Amino acid sequence: MTENLNIGELLRRQRQFFATGQTREVDFRLAQLRRLKQAIADFEEPITEAVRADLRRPELEGTFELSCLAEINYALKHLKRWVKPKRVSGSLAQFPASSKVYPEPLGVALIIGPWNYPFQLVISPLVGAIAAGNCAILKPSELAPHTSKVVADLIGKTFDRHYIAVVEGGVEVSQKLLAERFDRIFFTGGKRIGKIVMEAAAKHLTPVTLELGGKSPCIVDADIQLEYTAKRIIWGKCINAGQTCIAPDYLLVDRAIKPDLIDAMKATIESFFGSQPQTSPDYARIINNHHFARLAELLKDGNIVVGGETDESDRYIAPTLIDGISWESPVMEDEIFGPILPVLEYDDLGDAIAQINARPKPLALYFFSRDKNKQKRILAETSSGGLGLNETVLHVGSPTLPFGGVGESGMGSYHGKASFDTFSHYKSVLKQTFLFDIPLRYAPYKGKVDLMKSAIKK
Numbered sequence: 001m002t003e004n005l006n007i008g009e010l011l012r013r014q015r016q017f018f019a020t021g022q023t024r025e026v027d028f029r030l031a032q033l034r035r036l037k038q039a040i041a042d043f044e045e046p047i048t049e050a051v052r053a054d055l056r057r058p059e060l061e062g063t064f065e066l067s068c069l070a071e072i073n074y075a076l077k078h079l080k081r082w083v084k085p086k087r088v089s090g091s092l093a094q095f096p097a098s099s100k101v102y103p104e105p106l107g108v109a110l111i112i113g114p115w116n117y118p119f120q121l122v123i124s125p126l127v128g129a130i131a132a133g134n135c136a137i138l139k140p141s142e143l144a145p146h147t148s149k150v151v152a153d154l155i156g157k158t159f160d161r162h163y164i165a166v167v168e169g170g171v172e173v174s175q176k177l178l179a180e181r182f183d184r185i186f187f188t189g190g191k192r193i194g195k196i197v198m199e200a201a202a203k204h205l206t207p208v209t210l211e212l213g214g215k216s217p218c219i220v221d222a223d224i225q226l227e228y229t230a231k232r233i234i235w236g237k238c239i240n241a242g243q244t245c246i247a248p249d250y251l252l253v254d255r256a257i258k259p260d261l262i263d264a265m266k267a268t269i270e271s272f273f274g275s276q277p278q279t280s281p282d283y284a285r286i287i288n289n290h291h292f293a294r295l296a297e298l299l300k301d302g303n304i305v306v307g308g309e310t311d312e313s314d315r316y317i318a319p320t321l322i323d324g325i326s327w328e329s330p331v332m333e334d335e336i337f338g339p340i341l342p343v344l345e346y347d348d349l350g351d352a353i354a355q356i357n358a359r360p361k362p363l364a365l366y367f368f369s370r371d372k373n374k375q376k377r378i379l380a381e382t383s384s385g386g387l388g389l390n391e392t393v394l395h396v397g398s399p400t401l402p403f404g405g406v407g408e409s410g411m412g413s414y415h416g417k418a419s420f421d422t423f424s425h426y427k428s429v430l431k432q433t434f435l436f437d438i439p440l441r442y443a444p445y446k447g448k449v450d451l452m453k454s455a456i457k458k
């Protein structure tokens with residue numbers, strides 16, 4: 001159901017709902033999480049169908065949208081512990097007061113989502129917003145219209161809109177929402193729009209979580225299990241036809257293993273999708289003509305060693321490996337966000353690290369090697385939102401691993417406890433006694449300076 005109310009009025013009603021205090025009750029939050037879980041189960045087919053209609057996503061990859069269920073289960077299991085105030089030790093200067101930290105809900109959250117995983121990237125943050133006791137407005141991406149509608153239907157049928165509401169629409173609607181004052185804005189999308197969101201949030205001093213993208217490098221050392229490496233890279237690159245924020249964007253391969261790796265990846269593509277991936281039921285399509293044209297343009301770069309075929313009428317781009325690429329090539333300028341994998345090489349791991357460190361910090365970095373010392377080097381000498389050692393993409397699927405970017409790939413994180421933290425304020429509370437009063441801090445100060453210094457330095 002599209003939200004027909006005026007946005008300012010909707011927000012006012014949500015604030016009224018929040019002010020009733022209902023969302024602060026842990027039992028209320030647990031009940032809403034259970035309702036959401038049941039609604040997702042009830043809508044499983046429409047969700048899969050909508051994602052198929054928007055992205056021609058294979059059925060198995062459609063199930064990725066349901067990974068928000070793991071987030072709900074995790075929150076249901078741990079919420080009672082998360083909401084408890086934590087007693088912390090105080091300093092001598094505060095004696096005999098007690099100190100505690102109380103998590104409290106922020107108020108009304110705005111969640112803006114992208115089109116590539118259009119269901120789970122608005123619902124997973126919502127799990128955190130509900131768990132932390134907030135009201136929320138969701139704005140799914142207009143570029144995945146079927147899924148946007150399913151999100152609106154599901155939420156409309158499950159929650160009072162003065163508690164959780166969906167507002168459908170494009171840039172104009174997004175900008176209307178952003179003109180309002182929220183208590184947190186949780187945005188998933190590209191860097192360019194991330195800046196617009198942060199600028200709008202600054203007007204109200206609203207805290208923002210920005211889950212952005214960028215070029216996630218994949219470094220491949222010579223000391224690897226070749227077949228598994230090829231499979232894990234091609235899988236990470238080809239799910240959702242490369243339209244995954246943490247897909248390996250490009251490869252940086254030890255020159256000694258490059259020909260073998262290219263052969264192994266070629267064999268992997270054929271084993272996954274056959275010799276004609278266009279006819280494979282297991283390969284998705286590009287979201288729209290604009291992105292198709294953008295990606296087709298990138299195929300003009302370097303030497304195509306595998307793939308390269310396109311079909312505009314079907315928005316199909318074959319899984320493609322490109323060799324003969326330099327750091328200055330157009331394909332190395334922006335996040336590719338499609339099934340095109342440039343293969344660059346290196347002779348010295350230090351040079352590969354230096355190249356990565358000369359660029360914005362990536363959302364994910366992948367390193368394949370058996371060598372533990374080299375793994376330690378990558379861990380210590382590079383910075384990225386997440387790091388996959390001998391694996392791609394999987395780290396996003398765990399509620400126990402906070403997920404988010406660093407530097408230009410984003411700010412803040414979520415999943416599991418991190419989602420609860422993102423939508424909470426941690427209020428520090430000091431409680432003093434009336435039983436007695438230590439006069440050390442009060443004027444006149446004469447004769448108290450040394451005592452004060454030693455109390456502070458303790």
Ligand code: NAD
Pocket residue numbers: 112113114115116117121139140141142143169170171174175178188189190191192193194196210211212213214244245246335337363405410
């Ligand atoms: P996008 O930034 O174009 O759009 C995201 C949302 O912003 C949409 O809901 C859209 O309606 C809204 N929007 C667009 N223009 C706007 C404007 N001018 N003002 C206000 N709102 C506006 O992103 P996208 O194309 O939907 O998604 C792709 C990007 O998202 C990629 O960069 C990808 O890496 C990133 N991404 C990141 C994650 C993550 O978890 N870090 C996950 C998925 C996608």
